[in-house]
Amino acid sequence: MAYIEGHTRDQMLLIPASVEDYVAADNPVRFIEAFVDGLDLAAAGFTRSRPKATGRPGYAPGDLLKLYLYGYLNRIRSSRRLSTEAGRNLEVMWLLRGLQPNFRTIADFRGDNKDAFKPVFRGFVKLCRRLDLFGRELLAVDGTRLKAVNSRRRNFTRQKLADWIKLADERIEEYLAHLDRADQSEAQADGAATRAATLKAKIARTRKRRETHATMLADLVASGESQVSLTDPDARGMATHPKVGVGYNAQVAVDAKHKLIVEQHVTNAGSDLGLLAQTAGAARELLGIEQIDAVADKGYYKGEDIAACEEVGVIPYVARPQRGAAVAAGRFAKDEFAYEAAGDFYRCPAGHRLDPVQRLEKDGRGSIFYSNRPACRGCPLKPQCTDGSARRIERWKGEAVLDRMAQRLAARPDILATRRETVEHPFGSIKQWMNQGAFLMKGLPKVRGEFSLTAFAYNLRRAITIVGVPAMIKAV
Ligand code: SF4
Incomplete structure (x- = not known):
């Protein structure tokens, strides 16, 4: 049995007469062409949106943007590879009409227009809205950590620098002791002189490193920063994500209907605390509705941020994390104390009433503490409740907003599972690409x-995948 054979290379072939014939009507490049041609690039902030009157003509920003959109869609992100594709890939040849910018031009375009890509992203979100691809009822907000161009070795926290300095001091002491011994040695053989020279070189190198680390530590303290990254100064160590090491925190708000991203932004904050209202609020605005539900994981549980959500038309759903010393020690969590708003007291697991005993204003955050010392004194549940003389429950003065959220969550327990399946899809795809x-x-x-x-x-x-290229071109 023979194999399927290709044609001989010198055979004359009847190939399609133009590049146009190689690009089918439903090829995504046709949408990229129509979409970019419909954008107001000057309004988006692209440089050189109008051609120069004199001098050597440059590439039109629309052409370079098309190249990047094609590249990211096809997992080709490097400027060198994009330049190569422009010379050998028929889809790119069609898209750029045979233009072949060099890699430097392509790379500079991405750097020079860094701020203009977000309006392009938002332009596409608006198009998806016209195509009715958003449910506009529920957003799932989440963050993922993505690696920066900065190795762990080139990221220093204050603690790491202090440890390095201490270690350098110990090493220098050690080398000096060895050097003393070498100096006092009777043996003036060749070997002793070489050892002494080696030790002196080691001492000089260690002192130099120590000096560098001490300067970095002093700069950190002066700037008020907690860490410094040497390759990418904006990147931060993601302590809770050891696999990422040094990176960034990308936040997304995903519409639950088709798992499309409505809003995204990147920060170098190590945690998600305080990022819910700004992410979900911007998404609500883009969706053009008065109010929307937003669900997020426990990492977003911060009273002030939850309150801010309500102010920007977002109804938040965030489960309360079990934090604090009592939980860590295996004692009753705060959830097990029921707040009764009408009488302003907590009902504890033993059925006693805890009343306000102290008010505290700290760092602009007002709290009230509730307790019942006489009840705790003789309580049989005390070992499960406190190791002090009485249990105290802290209530933030704006905590009514958290109580309302707990009631909403109790009425919709399935919403947390919806969150997981909604955000997993974009993050899984993005990380793979x-x-x-x-x-x-x-x-x-x-x-x-x-x-x-x-x-x-x-x-x-x-x-x-959902509507197909022809329908999308029609909606541009
Ligand atoms: S120790 Fe105090 S607060 Fe805790 S269950 Fe007993 S009475 Fe209630």
């Missing part, structure tokens, strides 16, 4: 531009 979730660019503004392109590509792929 981004080479396990690693940025190529350095610096927060450029990383933000890069993530806008990535989120755009994710949305575009989803929308193509």
